[in-house]
Amino acid sequence: MTTAVSRRERRISPVFLGLVAIMCVSAWAVWTDYSASPGFAVFLFVVSGWIVSLCLHEYAHARTALHGGDLSVGAKGYLTLNPLKYTHVALSIVLPVIFVIMGGIGLPGGAVFIEQHRIRGRWKHSLISAAGPLTNVLFAALLTAPFWLGTVDRVPEVFRYALAFLALLQVTAAILNSLPVPGLDGYGVIEPWLSYRVRRQVEPYAPFGLLAVFGVLWIPEVNEGFFRAVDAIMGALGVTEWDTYWGQEFFRFWQGEPQFPGVSV
Template sequence: MERFLAFSLQELPFVIITLVVAFTFHEFAHAYVAYKFGDDTAKDQGRLTLNPVHHLDPIGTILILIAGFGWARPVPVNRRNFQNPRLAGILVSLAGPLSNFVIAAIAYGILFFSVDVGMPPFFIDLFKMMLWLNVVLFVFNLLPLPPLDGYRIIEDLVSPSTRIKLTQYEQFGTLIFLIIVITPLYQYTIQPIFSIILPAVIQGFDTVFMTLFG
């Protein structure tokens, strides 16, 4: 069975717990910020909740366990309900990745302080996975490729005419994204980004916590 999974059987419980938490807070963050800016769409569809059942996509969750990438159920957003669609759109898109960043920071903080108080190995492994996977999700979702949040932010940063042009080619962008992620091209495109940015983010946590509490 293990050969069909992207993670070892020992890692699997930690991965599943982490994904449930990460995906749930990611999508809730999108829904909450959209609601605060005047869009009730997600709330009306039961997505303004921390109940994982309303956010997890069965296929997307299984794929991340098998292939190493996947997705949750996207939160519906109606930009016409925003008084300032571009600003609100950027903040709504940014809210998801930022929620993963916050979870990663909390996980790092727990690990940082657990050195002095001691913690059972199960929880040490769990929070290590929480740290690593949430940093991955934070960085990954900010890539400027459809259908990721980074692409949605770019859409709201460019002019309306450029946004229309981007929308016309969005379907091809999604295809390119899948090719990059699924094929060996991943090793030459996205993997180098992770090999540089992920350690930098974790080193940033280390610097901040050592400065404040070291």
């Protein structure tokens, strides 16, 4: 099966390269303590890193679909990593960023539009849906590498907290997006294995799946259980609640620079 697309359709977008540049420069500012406002530098690093991860998430869906037989993803611009090319910019980029700012939750965004009839085989359909959350898992593993490799003592303290908070967002996004709820990738994994009758019955509820998950998270008991699970996963990666807490505190620079023992700001 051919997966040929033109060079133009595969060219990385300047928009994405700009986001990567912002992420790198802000990471350098946090690492070297160059910025007069460490919190603002952490904010730029986390937001740009989060948007980069969203682009990679959507790219993973598209790239897997390309190898599955949907050549249309190239013409749609999905392989350029340009966030403006995705079908739901508001759902994929804007809304998740707002939720990061408001509540520190990595909210999964809307997926790219895949022409399902071009894909042959249930396993390929499932893999296309799974590719997005797996990208978040990989990103979380890379961000937490200094923690689980035992080299975090060599990392500047504020940068360590920024890494921890960005990794927390990846973990929450991976968990939420893996839920078997219509409209989320977790449901997309199991959908090919459901009967046609069940899929038709569930289809009208897909646009409301993300809202339903958000509503359920407002229930205190559910919220507490969810973050208990997140903290357990982060702990297994060597990241403590102290790390993620202060990462979020620095991220919210508009509340004033945080003060705590060990860091002078």
